Amino acid sequence: PPLDQIMNLYDFEYVANKTLEPVARNYYSSGVDDEITVRENHFAYKRIFFNPRVLIDVTECDISTNLLGHNTSAPFYVSSTAMQKYAHPEGEKVFAHGCSRENIVQMVPCLSSYPFEEISKEIKPGTPFWFQLYPSAHDGLNEEIIRKVEAAGCTGIFITVDNVYGGNREKDRRVKAIMGHLIELEKNKGSISKDDMDRLYMVSSAKSEDQEETKDDDSALGRRAVTWLTWEKMRHLKSITKMKFYLKGIQSIPDARLAVENGMDGIVLSNHGGRQAEYSKSTIEVLYDLNQAGITTQIDVFIDGGVRRGTDILKALCLGAKAVGLGRGLLYPVATYGEAGLVRAIQMLKEEMVTTMRNIGVRNLNELNEELIDTINLKSR
Numbered sequence: 001p002p003l004d005q006i007m008n009l010y011d012f013e014y015v016a017n018k019t020l021e022p023v024a025r026n027y028y029s030s031g032v033d034d035e036i037t038v039r040e041n042h043f044a045y046k047r048i049f050f051n052p053r054v055l056i057d058v059t060e061c062d063i064s065t066n067l068l069g070h071n072t073s074a075p076f077y078v079s080s081t082a083m084q085k086y087a088h089p090e091g092e093k094v095f096a097h098g099c100s101r102e103n104i105v106q107m108v109p110c111l112s113s114y115p116f117e118e119i120s121k122e123i124k125p126g127t128p129f130w131f132q133l134y135p136s137a138h139d140g141l142n143e144e145i146i147r148k149v150e151a152a153g154c155t156g157i158f159i160t161v162d163n164v165y166g167g168n169r170e171k172d173r174r175v176k177a178i179m180g181h182l183i184e185l186e187k188n189k190g191s192i193s194k195d196d197m198d199r200l201y202m203v204s205s206a207k208s209e210d211q212e213e214t215k216d217d218d219s220a221l222g223r224r225a226v227t228w229l230t231w232e233k234m235r236h237l238k239s240i241t242k243m244k245f246y247l248k249g250i251q252s253i254p255d256a257r258l259a260v261e262n263g264m265d266g267i268v269l270s271n272h273g274g275r276q277a278e279y280s281k282s283t284i285e286v287l288y289d290l291n292q293a294g295i296t297t298q299i300d301v302f303i304d305g306g307v308r309r310g311t312d313i314l315k316a317l318c319l320g321a322k323a324v325g326l327g328r329g330l331l332y333p334v335a336t337y338g339e340a341g342l343v344r345a346i347q348m349l350k351e352e353m354v355t356t357m358r359n360i361g362v363r364n365l366n367e368l369n370e371e372l373i374d375t376i377n378l379k380s381r
């Protein structure tokens, strides 16, 4: 259908499911095991209701904010997803262009399908952007990458800490088992060049001397083993950069507390979109716990997973999140309508936010608080 018939982010997903090649479709939608966490991430939001306020002049309604010291037009961002050429031949560049047009932050993935330099130069000067890193066991390589992205003007580095051991994504495995190895297939299709894949492997499979070369049994993306990451390593990486330093993939109160104690600038409550630890609680429930425990006032807390509506974003902000990341929700627009789709999806989220804010009596993001929501049904138990 033409883009103007697309009403919301679910519509993009519907079209993507009809049009994407099976490998891409399964790679995107897959969660781990029975996909319980994928579902809960999403549906937990739907158990929260608003307590709307009325008779407030909401003529002016402002959703702009400041993230990591830079102004952005809205409190949501594009979360990093590997190999965006699966979605579109221009991959990460589509996000660079679309996000620049809308002044939305793009978290550039470390496992990108274009070299970082090619992506960052497509981001309009003045638009803040972040970089997501899967640390290598080689400190030298980490430092090299961190310096490179810092020099390019990146304002925040997000270390993914939840990809300890590749999740068992069965849909993804099944289609690859049927259709042959990812690389072979992509070579045939031609959207991911051999050079890109080699580069990707270089970053993702760098091993320390004392580690065995792990077999690439599944794919470079799903089955990495990063069993050696520790808080000590985080402190070291943080110490070598001036960029804001965030941990992506915190899933519990004790770890959120440790992030504070270890001097991190922020955390992203994330379970990798339900692709890593199956039965990890929905991120919005974890946010509720963190907010209760007072942690959202001690450190920047971002959240991702299952977000498809402006209302989801507002609910997270009511519970103390500063920003909300979207993975699949913005991949599908790119996969179906390219940059136009992305821009439209971002605008839809903004429009949905403003509409709801007006109808619940809120004029700016600072006015969002727990009293505006009812969380009695949030907890699944």
Ligand code: FNR
Binding pocket: 027, 028, 029, 041, 079, 080, 081, 082, 109, 110, 111, 132, 160, 248, 270, 271, 272, 273, 274, 275, 304, 305, 306, 307, 325, 326, 327, 328, 329
């Ligand atoms: C991801 N995610 C991810 N995260 C990360 O830190 N590095 C990565 O390379 C990837 N790759 C990736 C690929 C795909 C296809 C998906 C769906 C997700 C996780 C991502 O950043 C984010 O945490 C989730 O996508 C959030 O959940 P939703 O919005 O997809 O439900």
